[in-house]
Amino acid sequence: xxxxxxxxxELQREESRAxxxxxxxxxxxxxxxxxxxxxxxxxxxxxxxLQNTFIKVYRNIDKxxxxxxxxxxxYRIATNESLTFLKQKSRKMGVSDQELKDKMVExxxxxxxxxxxxxxxxLQKALATLPDKQKLVFTMKYFQEMKYKDIAVALETxxxxxxxxxxxxxxxxxxxxxxx
Amino acid sequence: MKKDKKNSFNxxxxxxxxxxxxxxxxxxKEDSKEGGSIIPKTDGFExxxxxxxxxxxxxxxxxxxxxxxxxxxxNKHFYYGIAAAAAILIFVFSITWDSNKEPIxxxxxxxxxxxxxxxxxxxxxxxYEIAEVVSLEEIELNDILQNDLDxxxxxxxxxxxxxxxxxxxxxxxxxx
Numbered sequence: 449x450x451x452x453x454x455x456x457x458e459l460q461r462e463e464s465r466a467x468x469x470x471x472x473x474x475x476x477x478x479x480x481x482x483x484x485x486x487x488x489x490x491x492x493x494x495x496x497x498l499q500n501t502f503i504k505v506y507r508n509i510d511k512x513x514x515x516x517x518x519x520x521x522x523y524r525i526a527t528n529e530s531l532t533f534l535k536q537k538s539r540k541m542g543v544s545d546q547e548l549k550d551k552m553v554e555x556x557x558x559x560x561x562x563x564x565x566x567x568x569x570x571l572q573k574a575l576a577t578l579p580d581k582q583k584l585v586f587t588m589k590y591f592q593e594m595k596y597k598d599i600a601v602a603l604e605t606x607x608x609x610x611x612x613x614x615x616x617x618x619x620x621x622x623x624x625x626x627x628x
Numbered sequence: 629m630k631k632d633k634k635n636s637f638n639x640x641x642x643x644x645x646x647x648x649x650x651x652x653x654x655x656x657k658e659d660s661k662e663g664g665s666i667i668p669k670t671d672g673f674e675x676x677x678x679x680x681x682x683x684x685x686x687x688x689x690x691x692x693x694x695x696x697x698x699x700x701x702x703n704k705h706f707y708y709g710i711a712a713a714a715a716i717l718i719f720v721f722s723i724t725w726d727s728n729k730e731p732i733x734x735x736x737x738x739x740x741x742x743x744x745x746x747x748x749x750x751x752x753x754x755x756y757e758i759a760e761v762v763s764l765e766e767i768e769l770n771d772i773l774q775n776d777l778d779x780x781x782x783x784x785x786x787x788x789x790x791x792x793x794x795x796x797x798x799x800x801x802x803x804x
Contacts, residue, residue, distance in 0.1 A: 469691065473684050481680070485673055495683070502687045539747075564672020571668055591671055618667070625666050 452518050459509045473502055476519060479592070480526050486587040487530040489552045489572070491561045497533050501526045516601040523588075523602035531580065549576040567625070574624035578617055585610050586617035 455475075458468035480501060485494040504525050512521055538548040553572045556562045564572070575583050584603060588594045596607045596614075603610070 466688075470684065470688060473687050477683055477687075478680055481675070481683075482673075486671070489673075491675060491679075495679075498683065499687050499690060503690060506691050561674045561676065562672055563674050567668050568670070568672035571671060587671075590667070618665075621667055622665070 453514070456509075456512060456514060456518055460512075465509075469506055472505070472518075476522060477502075479519070480522060483523060483588070483592060484526050484530050486591065487527070487584070488533060489556060489562075490559065493533065493537075497526070497529050500533075501529045504529065517598065520598045520601035523598070524604065527584065527602060546576075552576070570625055570628055571621065573628070574621045577624065578620060581605070582613045582617040582620070585613045586621070589614050590618075 455468055455472060458464040459472065477498065481494060481498050484497045484501070485491070488494055488497055501522070505522055508525075512518065534548060535545070538545050541548065543551070553569070553576050556564070556569060556572060575586070578586070581603065585599060588599045588602070589596070594602075596610050599610055600607045
């Protein structure tokens with residue numbers, strides 16, 4: 449795999465940009481896909497958001513200063529794109545954020561790309577009750593096995609706050625699963 | 629069977645001898661249950677076959693087809709020209725406008741635009757953030773309501789929804 453630093457340099461040079469961008473898409477598409485999918489839940493919506501994310505990355509690569517890892521920076525863009533997508537969707541449908549989340553989980557039952565059993569559906573129901581930040585931290589840590597340090601950059605918060613959010617999320621989810 | 633000296637309760641043979649082992653067993657069992665957690669390890673999402681192979685060309689084609697952004701700066705004079713022509717047109721149009729019809733004023737346009745902007749733009753501001761920039765002293769209740777509320781309706785609402793009217797601290801208001 450190409451070193452991140454070299455990739456960034458190539459992306460920022462006009463003549464090597466196209467080739468480097470292809471490498472970037474191939475390297476990160478799966479990780480970003482799963483991150484977005486866990487926020488927007490539906491495959492087609494994820495596909496839209498994933499493409500928007502890469503286009504934003506392409507347009508803004510000159511603004512990337514290298515202070516954080518490229519992949520944390522892309523996670524930040526993917527997170528913002530996903531949350532904005534959901535807000536726009538709820539506005540278009542004329543429902544509240546919570547109503548949309550409940551509807552998204554409901555739709556999973558008929559989703560051909562959701563193979564979860566009862567417990568996994570319950571998990572999604574539990575996740576829908578959490579505040580956005582707690583849900584994000586939980587999925588990034590538990591399913592994507594990211595380090596707190598990287599999550600902190602992606603979500604623009606301190607590691608301490610993240611750890612607290614994660615433990616709170618685990619407790620709430622466990623309580624929900626036990627109760628229901 | 630062991631017999632307690634002070635009462636007549638009995639325990640099964642070897643109960644106390646095996647108690648430690650059984651307790652440790654149970655602790656271990658609960659620990660492993662917790663270690664595995666009741667939260668499932670996977671979340672059941674799947675992708676269509678071959679999706680990751682075909683997404684790269686789709687993203688790349690979008691980048692290539694995307695028209696280049698033309699900066700306003702380079703076409704400054706061109707836009708000045710258009711603006712001037714538009715201004716003249718609007719002026720001519722406004723003086724020939726049928727004055728019997730109620731003309732659309734700037735205020736109407738501005739409000740509609742502003743409303744559309746708030747409706748369609750994600751401000752990413754929480755209620756608290758909005759409250760910070762809008763001072764409560766400067767606004768009246770009717771500024772934020774589309775229809776004026778009659779006192780009667782307010783009283784009816786309070787009557788139906790407030791259990792204890794004393795809690796509202798309305799002592800200073802003269803009801804008569």
